[in-house]
Amino acid sequence: MMYVPAEDTFLLMECVQKYSGRWALEMGVGSGAVTQSLARNFENVVGTDVDLASLAYSGGKGLLLVCCDAASALTNVRFDLVVSNPPYLPDDLERDRTVHGGPSGIETTLHFAESALPLLSEKGSMLFVVSSLADSSALDSFAKEKNLNKKVVKEKALFYERLYVVELTF
Ligand SMILES: C[S@@+](CC[C@H](N)C(=O)[O-])C[C@H]1O[C@@H](n2cnc3c(N)ncnc32)[C@H](O)[C@@H]1O
Numbered sequence: 001m002m003y004v005p006a007e008d009t010f011l012l013m014e015c016v017q018k019y020s021g022r023w024a025l026e027m028g029v030g031s032g033a034v035t036q037s038l039a040r041n042f043e044n045v046v047g048t049d050v051d052l053a054s055l056a057y058s059g060g061k062g063l064l065l066v067c068c069d070a071a072s073a074l075t076n077v078r079f080d081l082v083v084s085n086p087p088y089l090p091d092d093l094e095r096d097r098t099v100h101g102g103p104s105g106i107e108t109t110l111h112f113a114e115s116a117l118p119l120l121s122e123k124g125s126m127l128f129v130v131s132s133l134a135d136s137s138a139l140d141s142f143a144k145e146k147n148l149n150k151k152v153v154k155e156k157a158l159f160y161e162r163l164y165v166v167e168l169t170f
Contacts, residue, residue, distance in 0.1 A: 002054045003030035003098045007156065008129045008163055012085045013037045015127055015154050015165045021080030025119070027070050027112045028084050030098070032058020039063060042081065046074065050097065070115035078121040084112050085129040105134025110142055113168065117146065125169050127153070132162035143168055 003009075012034050016024075020041035029035045029047035031054065038045045039062055046064045048071060049055050055065045066073050071082075087097055090105040101108035109128050120126060130136050143150040147170070154165040 001096075001098060002051065002057055005031050005033045007158055008085050008088075008131075009033050011154060011156050011163055011165060012083060012127065012129050016081070016083055017041070019081045019125065021124075023077060023079045023121075024081040024083070025071060025074070025079045025116060026083050027116065028086050029058050029065065030054050030085075032060060032063070034083060034085065035063055035065075036060055038081070038083070046077075046079075048073070070112045071119055072115055074119060077119060078124070079116070079119050080121050080124045082116045082120055082124065082126040084109070084127070086112050088129060088131045088134050090134060101134065104138065105131065106136050106138050109134075109136075110138050113139070113142060120170070122170060125167050128166050128168070130164045130166050132164075133160075136166075139166070 022043045024038040024042035024045050026035045026047045029049045035047040048066045052067050086109045087099050087101040091100045148168045152164050153167045156163045
């Protein structure tokens with residue numbers, strides 16, 4: 001099922017406007033709202049999603065859309081910016097892959113980061129939406145282990161959670 005743009009989508013869209021370059025990647029494009037905003041400041045924009053129906057909906061001129069897990073189908077390219085508003089809520093009894101990101105909520109985010117890191121250019125940035133409802137300590141450990149700088153570039157309080165956009169750089 002396609003994810004309808006919400007507060008988390010808009011928060012990430014605000015952030016990506018501050019970046020520009022040649023190649024950008026969004027993992028988990030959903031409706032394509034973020035992918036399309038990347039196309040304003042990047043020459044080449046690639047989007048991936050496991051949900052083919054979302055990709056069919058989100059297509060646009062100049063966007064390269066790939067149906068695959070995370071960045072698994074991509075090689076021979078270096079991205080200046082990698083972004084994702086991943087499924088970040090801790091799993092419920094019935095897992096919905098558009099919103100539930102694993103037992104702690106952070107597992108899919110971690111999987112995305114691991115998948116895209118080899119494709120990140122030396123001066124590139126990765127941006128991930130993270131929720132206060134997830135236990136994000138595994139992402140901190142990942143950043144430490146890979147010697148990445150991690151900083152919060154935007155945050156927003158909603159009535160039931162706090163959303164952060166986290167930037168990882170070399
Ligand atoms: C929270 S939605 C975000 C959609 C859109 N980017 C936005 O911000 O509105 C997460 C998206 O990630 C996709 N997704 C989930 N697991 C994935 C995976 N392993 N690889 C690629 N995409 C995945 C879902 O199908 C969904 O479209």
